[in-house]
Amino acid sequence: MKRFENRVVVITGGGKGIGRAAAQRFAREGATIGVLDIHRAAAEETAQHVAGLAFPCDVSEPGDLVTAIDCVLAEWGRIDVLFANAGIYRGGPLAELKIEEWQSVLDVNLTGVMLACQAVSPVMVAQRSGSIVVMSSMAGKTSWPECAAYSATKTGVIGLVRSIAQELGPQGINCNAVCLGHADTDMLRQVDRQVCKANGWEPGTYLRRLAKSNPMGRLGTVEEVAGLVAYLASDEARYINGQAIEIDGGLVMA
Numbered sequence: 001m002k003r004f005e006n007r008v009v010v011i012t013g014g015g016k017g018i019g020r021a022a023a024q025r026f027a028r029e030g031a032t033i034g035v036l037d038i039h040r041a042a043a044e045e046t047a048q049h050v051a052g053l054a055f056p057c058d059v060s061e062p063g064d065l066v067t068a069i070d071c072v073l074a075e076w077g078r079i080d081v082l083f084a085n086a087g088i089y090r091g092g093p094l095a096e097l098k099i100e101e102w103q104s105v106l107d108v109n110l111t112g113v114m115l116a117c118q119a120v121s122p123v124m125v126a127q128r129s130g131s132i133v134v135m136s137s138m139a140g141k142t143s144w145p146e147c148a149a150y151s152a153t154k155t156g157v158i159g160l161v162r163s164i165a166q167e168l169g170p171q172g173i174n175c176n177a178v179c180l181g182h183a184d185t186d187m188l189r190q191v192d193r194q195v196c197k198a199n200g201w202e203p204g205t206y207l208r209r210l211a212k213s214n215p216m217g218r219l220g221t222v223e224e225v226a227g228l229v230a231y232l233a234s235d236e237a238r239y240i241n242g243q244a245i246e247i248d249g250g251l252v253m254a
Contacts, residue, residue: 011033016037083233091194113135132164139154
């Protein structure tokens with residue numbers, strides 16, 4: 001199936017994990033891929049996998065995003081899909097949360113998403129078509145202890161998506177959020193190391209507990225998340241707008 005033939009897809013945080021899996025999924029379905037990532041080598045590696053182009057970019061820097069989007073337009077002349085995926089995690093007890101850590105998570109996970117959407121919106125409005133998919137989290141719908149900054153930003157992203165959906169919907173542009181439970185990513189492995197160290201557990205213990213507590217008895221995969229992203233960006237999902245779609249294996253029920 002070539003749902004994205006002759007379409008240009010821009011992915012922030014595309015250097016690894018879910019971003020790379022999404023790039024590969026879109027490429028298999030015919031898309032041309034612009035890979036944005038703060039890590040140049042990772043972006044270039046993904047771009048090689050999908051025959052796309054890499055654009056080094058720190059999403060928390062407005063100038064970086066404007067430059068990257070301008071480069072995409074200079075190369076291909078249009079943007080049909082934005083997958084705003086770049087994100088970071090900082091966790092720990094509320095009393096120990098430093099303002100610098102809070103601000104860094106806010107800058108990337110919320111402001112960075114807003115800046116990416118802001119940068120592509122005039123392009124999509126001029127085309128009178130486009131799809132924006134934003135990476136949120138189940139932490140934006142429920143939450144867990146010791147992840148105040150992360151949870152706050154992912155909740156904020158859902159509100160941002162709803163506003164964008166209402167504003168750009170009349171221009172033929174839909175915008176939705178993906179709310180991931182737990183998938184086997186570098187970020188979750190980082191959380192595992194942090195939690196296990198704090199509790200004196202063997203590394204991997206937290207991951208195993210998460211898998212066991214899920215109704216499906218396992219973590220999700222990046223490929224499964226990429227499948228949902230591709231669906232939400234496709235013509236099949238054109239009438240889905242302003243939604244925060246859960247992909248959690250039933251975690252919310254557990």
